[in-house]
Amino acid sequence: MKRLLISVSIAALSACGAQDNSNDIEPDTVSADETELLLPLPEQTSPAIVSEDLAIRIKTLADDTFEGRGPGTEAGEASADWIAAEMARIGLSPAGEDETFFQTVKMVNQTVDTENSHFQLTKPDGTALPLTPKENVVFWTKHQDKNELSFDATDVVFVGYGSVAPEYEWDDYAGADFSGKTVIMLVNDPGFATGDPELFKGKAMTYYGRWTYKFEEAARQGATAAIIIHETEPASYGWDVVSNSWSGAQSDLVRSDGGADRAMLEGWITRDTAEELFASAGLDLEALKQQAKSNSFTPVPLEGVKASGKISQSIDQLESRNVVGKLTGKVTPDEYVLYTAHWDHLGKKSEEKTGAPGEDFYQDQIFNGAVDNATGSAALLEIAEAMAADDLERSALFLSVTLEESGLLGSAFYAENPLIPHSQVVAGINMDGALPIGRTKDMVVVGYGASELEDILRDVLVEQDRVIKPDSKPEAGYFYRSDHISLAKKGVPMLYADGGQDKLDGGVAAGKAAAAVYTAERYHKPMDEYSDGWDLSGFEEDIQALYQVGLRIAQSDDWPTWYEGNEFEAIRKQSLEE
Template identity: 45%
Template sequence: MKKLLLAAVALTAIPLLAIAAGPAGIDAQRLSDTVKTIASDEYEGRGPATPGEVKTVAYIIAQMKADGLQPGGDKQPDGTRAWTQDVPLGRFEITGTPSFSYAIGGATQALAQGDDIAVRASMTNVDRVDIENAPLVFLGYGVKAREKNWDDFKGMDLKGKVGIVLINDPDFETGSGDFGGKAMTYYGRWTYKYEEAARQGLAGLIIVHETAPASYGWATVKNSNTNVQFDIVRKKPLEAHPLMEAWIQRDQAAAMLQKAGLDYEALKKLAQTRDFKPVVLTGETFTAKYDVDHKVIVSKNVAGILPGTKHPDELLVYTAHWDHLGVGRPDAKGDKIYNGALDNASGIACLLELARVFGQGPKPERSILFLAVTAEEKGLLGSEYYAANPLYPLATTVGDINMDGAGINGRAHDFTISGSAKLALLDDLTALAATRGRTYSPDPRPEAGSFFRSDHFPFAKRGVPAISFGSGQNLLEGGVTRGKALADAYVKDRYHQPADEWSADWDWSGVVEDLTLLHDLGWKLANSREWPEWAAGSEFKAARDETKGQRK
């Protein structure tokens, strides 16, 4: 799971022939054809380590070659580069029939995988998880933030216990407090909560799902967590993951608490305060038994480069992720293929179209890397691996422009980015947009934590100026009302579901304008001596400043 996509399936369409080319030569038909191809059933949902990956990687490489790019991946023994970067990943899958239940007073309540609870395959390199009658404890939002003088754990010995925590931040419900009000901090992300659970020594952590604070429905949780899981290869995985990681439906969690004499809503309110202390579910225990198949596989980031004519060692990066969920649990219609047309075949279409326009035009002074990353859906793993093992130095990387979910609802008066980060890259984009009569609108749902859910984040946290572009919701046809309705409908009915499929009715006119804008930004940066910076006070500025001497 990741960012809330700022795009949705259009209800009306403008014929493709009417929007065939934008000012930069962006071709709507090519965009549509790419999505139609790699989001087809033939590509089986583009799951990593599947035949769908092999087909997808081959397709992207073929297009990059045709676009005039050069291989930009791993260095070979002869000094040349491959088209790909190897990304070793741990692959984890629950096998057989898992069993989950909780018990109190001699009565046992079973929990159905996918319906009541969504348990992820353990990423701790064990063959079997066997948690027997572990004590249960409610841990508020599961946050330990020293700089905010906030500790939901209060020194309790949690070894061998299973924790229950709420999703998002302690001030999500009230809209004000120490965690940015409605805007989610990293403490609100499910990834953080599992990481902190491992640090606290918990045997397992169960996150309570509610649609509003999670920013997506239960279908997204179920489809994203009950299939194959991936992680970077870790020497000590228990330092990053508890033995069991799970989500649970809100009503099931409330029932668990009620049977221990506790009130869910009252505990939630208490958890919003700094004085909260862990609450033991007296006499109540949790049991989980399931087998895990685990192995190490090698997935691929695809990297095509356009070498700079004057400053080839300085690099601008465009990113998009090629993967989706593959083949998984069938929907009500029996469809098991998670095609991921908008998320994120459309982003790859945008990446390849920009590569074509740059590749067939005048050559830039700085190099431009077009990077299609793997395993975004499993936790930004492809981009995390690249940022930790960069093919080109991050110190001389000008910035990263990420694309995830194209705006196929038509033209918009505005644009946005994921999150609310302040940086010169956004200032440049805003200024260029103004010349085209478009304005910047802040992330319409900062509570969704979108900044931490896209492939620009691994770059950003290492100091590289990075944004994830989003089409605006203030549409020329229907304004914000229609734009928001379409975005909400996409999240409800298609996001991380088999229904995210290509449609001939998509309106690409807005995408043409978006890519023209992103092309203009890239061209400006690739032909200047500008080094965009983070704004003063940004949490990413210090990391960038440490490498300032390496930039001319």
């Protein structure tokens, strides 16, 4: 691949941008402290939030040159360099380590050698259930200290939704010992399955429904292996998303215990595969799903079924980086408004090309992540440039995190190692995956009903002649699937507002149809590419609204709070009292 190398001095750009907001640059500026950029910075952009500038930044970050922005890869980390240089160009100051724009995140890439690895489920009659990686199974390990791991002939137990939730008087593991066993569980949580608003949170997914929690809980129970049964509706994505996301190199933070606190093997199987397995043990999966809806459910052994596994993996110690810039307030500089967006995506896969001849999006295996999340990264830079032209009273922090696609790891690392104490962050706004569907009459808040930030957004939207709407798919658990949750767990009030669905042309039906097409055809696929035909008018309006929310907080002395009874309210109160 031919790469354009542009040498720029980030330090020089930062100093220049802080004095001059015209945002013109000479692309070939050179100094001793230089970074080679694979793509040039914009020659000129405006402090106004406009579609043209958003398009430039999205198109650049989704370019093939960055090879899908894989964390720890040369091309992926080059996109982080580009974001840092752009922060400097528009007038932000470094807020990272050692007066740089970066926070180093130590990570590992673990790649299972599927030719020399296997996960095997043996039926009671001694025959093996057909399992083919990516077709009906994916598996990996979080153990980072061994290249070879194996286990043989473990008992297999169905554990319903795999949840232990004392506040709901729920324990799917009750009454049994799971040490050395393989557990199989359903995706999502019982509230989704029943639709009962009194059970968990009804259709709205709780953290107990997230795959991250399920694997963590299985390990706490002593399981050797943990398997989730995939179903499209409760997962909110198809099997192709699972197979793309959990194949190839899997990134993780460096674990102090080498991953010993996790099950030896984690994975997913398809619904059809699970049905065949359960039937071989004389069990009806659908009937067991009905039983799993009740807190009287008890674990069900798959009599005669055995699970074995062998993992041969390569382990690469790497580094990725969060990118952090700031604008210093003039009145209360130690109080911050926070904006977050993740810069990473899935990178480039090594599998053979797929798709019909002539389909341009299938000509490579680069997962460009134009919507997910070049849009959010562009929005973060757009808002930063707008605020750089404002006379802020409070400071503003702009955090572009890595490793979101690997389980929100970059934001989790930042939350545990904050560069600004959480007690000094007044509130935060997260941006992730905006669909370019044109203008809408509404704006959707994911995790609606959480904090007073929604009241501020509601007032802003009134001025745009728009309304605030709750997430129409709370069962998808989007509130737990983006980086704001890492900060929320530390008590920081966070707003995650997505684009609207009620299109000016076509209404709600058209908006939902566009979202469905993206999820089915582009989400976590090579087809998530930028197009010059995108209608960014609605995205422009959304970003103007989020800019106004942050600006109103920055220009006041108010401290927005979580609504009373919110799960993060007590954490925030304790944080502010310390």
